[in-house]
Amino acid sequence: MEHQALVIALVGVLGIGAQWVAWRTGWPAIVLMLAAGFIAGPGLHLIDPRAAFGDLLEPLVSIGVALILFEGGLSLEYRELRKVGDAVWRLVIFGVPLGWLFGSLALYYIAGLVWPVAILFAGILVVTGPTVVMPLLRQGSVQQRPAGVLKWEAIVNDPVGALCAVIAYEYFRLAQDGTGLVQVVGPLLLAAALAGAIGYGAARAIAWAFPRGLVPEYLKAPVLLVAVVGVFVGCNLIAHEAGLMAVTVMGIALANMPTAGLRSIHHFKQNVAVLLVSGLFILLSASLNVNELAVFEWRFGAYLLALLFLVRPATVLLSLLGSSVPWNERLFLAWIAPRGIVLVAISGLFALRLNELGYADGSILISLSFAIVVVTIIAHGFTLNPVAKLLRIKGETRPGLLIVGATAWTVALGKQMHDLGTPVLLVDANWARLKPARAAGLPTYHGEILHEATEDKLDLSPFQVLVAATDNEAYNTLVCSEFAPEIGTDRVYQLGDLVDEEDHRALPASLRGRALFADAITPEQLAAWQGEGWVFRRTRLSDQFGVAEAREALPDGAQTLLLLRASGQMRFFTHAAAPEPQGGDTIISFGPPRQRTPEDAAARRTGRKDQIVSAEGAA
Template sequence: MDHLAIVIACVGLIGIGAQWIAWRTGLPAIALMLVAGLVAGPITGMIRPAEDFGHLLEPAVSLAVAVILFEGGLSLNLRELRHAEGAVHRLVLIGVPVGWVLGALACYYVAGLVWPVAILFAGILVVTGPTVVLPLLRQSSIAARPRAILKWEAIVNDPIGALCAVVTYEILRQAGSGATVWQGTVSLLIAAAVAGLIGYGVARALGWALPRGHVPEYLKAPVMLVAVIGTFVGSNAIQQETGLLAVTVMGIALANMNLASLRDFLAFKENMTIILVSGVFVLLSASLDLAVLRQFEWRFGLFLAALLFVVRPATVFVSLAFSRIPWRERLFIGWIAPRGIVAVAISGLFALRLDELGYGDGGTLVALSFAVVAATIVAHGFSIGTAARLLGITAPGGNGLLVVGATRWSLGLARALRSLGVGVTVADTSWQRLAPAREEAIPSYHGEILAEATEEGLDLQQFGVLAATTENEAYNALVCNEFAPELGRDNVYQLGDAAGDDPRRLPAALRGRTMFRSGLGVEDVAAREEAGWTFAALAVDDPATYAATVDALPDDGGPLLLLRRNGSLRFFSHASDPTPVAGETVLVYAPRDRLNGPSWQVIEPAEIPRSHQEVSA
């Protein structure tokens, strides 16, 4: 038991450590987890999953995959399908059969598998998988439509690929027992329909119970998790491998019921999914036997090339033919198709079953499936950003600033950042307050930033930092708390003093980071605007000279934000005091008469003709 506890701790450290290194370096997390698992498993022998976990390994991996698919289903809002232009339906209804047929041909003629095994393995390969696609999308700046298409395809096709393999296996088994193929296929389709109904029924039951107070707040997340596990196991009891379909349907159904209770569960399920993805991926890669790799033949390399450069692109081009998806996005989607946990887990499961049926090629599925996973992860993980840039489908910015609240001061901030080449958008519920932004061609968004419809009218991926500057401090705090999980607590800021003993002040834990070291509030900056304060940029050449220059400014203003060389923004606040280096730019807010000298670039209001006005959203 002590050894098993050490193994579990090592798996967690390796998986989360790989995720952290990926965050720090920008490398694909899935590639690092794959390498880490190989080093910890077959290379060093530190982790031997089959020996350490025994019979618990397969059910543990299956339950983890079920929770991952449920979490993916919870992120599938049907409104996203509007961005997909019907591509998801085509990739499911047309792409799965076409990919299955082309994959079977490649398995038989290129990899040399016998027809039954080739057909089964090709069914598994129609999946892309959220365990690998979602981390790639999280680390990449991809335009909204191809991002939505890849995410939906990965989550929806995952259980479909498992069902394709089950259908093939059951047909082979039924043929060996004398039953007709038609009987086996019909029974599987009925079981799949029942699984979908089970998942939808459980979702409806939760959707009825949670809002009515039948489950206390502290039990909502545990009840949801137990419901997922129970749905998965119950559906599998009816027909093996239909549990993945049931939990996927359950997640999608819950995601589209507009339940306020789900908001309390989202952070929990996201954290759990990251842990499960890390752990399961490390375990599966550590399970690979080096002796199995010796079965890898030269023709398997040709098969991988055919899969990457023929099967996947042809599947996407046929599926999206005559659609409204631009050809650049079709090329991108046709290239990005990494395989992950489900492909490996199902291949390992059916390899044993095929051997029992007398098909000798079943043993090669393990080596071939890991080769497919490794090849697609490396090829797509390291090329997704480059491919998106070459095809011109990257999301705009990623380091931009979203300013919530159109005031005289915030519009001056937006004007200053625009002059420095920083992408900035001003959002407000008042069309009249946004008029100056439109007159100066500053991108604006007219609407409630907290509304669900905002995601459809405003691409939030372009922003790395948020500044809430409305006249209502409590509303600013609410906006910061809403966007903190997505942007990060260190990237949401608001006006107002976070210090002091005034009981009417909001606690610092409920607010965003305070802008300015002195914590100027809304009334403070309004008074300084009337007094003639303005924004100015200071290019940092020598940190010592910069410090002396800034120290001469008033204590209640001074440095506001730092523009780093990589384009990212960092505000000066009571909790954060970034240190500029040569080549970076500091934006300050100070009286105009204190900004004399050649070092300062004072930002003046731009005079833009009305013919050049830009009205957004």
């Protein structure tokens, strides 16, 4: 008991620790998790999942995979499919049989496996694995369309790959009795369709019950998790691996139903997915058996190269032939195809069954599947961003600024940041208020930022900082409270007074964003200053021209708003914190118009004022 608890604790520490190191360093989290598990398992023998959990390890991993697939399905919305549907359907309808065929040929002629084992294993290999693709896309920077294709392909093809493996296994198992392929495929396809219908029915039941208050708020997350596990296990009783199809359909169906009652558990399910992915990858690499890896031959290495450079590219390029997908995106999709937990879990299951049927090569599947996972994760994890940059499909890497509320002050702020290369989006529900922003050449969105339809129409992923600056302090607080869990509580800001803890009428600090400016300026005060001609200025710091010199050069009363790092990171001055300026930073300030004096003219002649770029005309 104590040993199992220690293993669970170590798995959690290593998994989340690897995720944190990846966040700090920018390295692929999956690679770090694999390395951590391998060092703790076969390396130092601190963790032995098979000894700790025994026969429970396989069902635990299977349920974890089911929950990850369900969570992935919740992220698939039909609005996105309208943009990537052509590529996704081609990769499913044509890509699966082509990948199965090319993979079987490579396994037989290059890896040297017998035909039954090669065909079954190639069926599993049509999956690309959401447990790997989703974290890579979260950490990387790829344009929306190719990223959407990878995400949809990974989640949709996972249950399809499992079904291919089951079809191959059942055919070879029953072939000795004279059973034909049609007699095998028909019942399995019927079982998969039934599993999908059960998953859809479960989604409809939840979408009907939750908004009507039939489940209390504190039970919604537990009920949903239990429903997913129940659907998965129940459908697996109908046919092997049919549960994966059921939970995937269940997740996709729920994501596209008007289920307002699910909004409160979105962040919870995301946290569960991170914990499961971290734990499963630590268990995966810690379970490696050195003896199983010892059977690795040079032919397997040649097969891995063929998988990376022949099988996947041929599958994707032929599937997308004649489609509207640009060639640079086709080449990117042809390269990125990491495998993950599903491959190892299903391979381990069928390795035992193939041995029971008398196919000695079945035991090789375990070591080969581990090798494929490690090689594809390392190869694609470290090359995703460079390849995306080479093919010119790299997404926006500079942090963006989302401004809610179109006023003269926010338009001037947006113009300053836009001129400095920061992606800016100004949002307001009033079309007329956005007119000055459009005239200034700023990207705008006309709509209510808090409306659910905004999530469907607007991609907010490039924006890592939010400023709520309407003239309604309560609304600013509501916007910050809504977006803080997604963007981060330390990156949502608002205009308004400091909270008076003794004033019970004031909005609580726990709901508010961080107050802009060190003195927490109100919208009324900003409007008054702008009426007096106050403007934004940007001041570039250097080793010779530091923050002290910059403040001396600014007019009296000027308010420093933020620091813009050379990397594009924004650090705001608030009532609670003041960022530490560095050489190369740009200080954005808001202050009164400069009164020209003889001293100013002398200073400009000496070059000191060259460090300051004034935005007098932006007000």
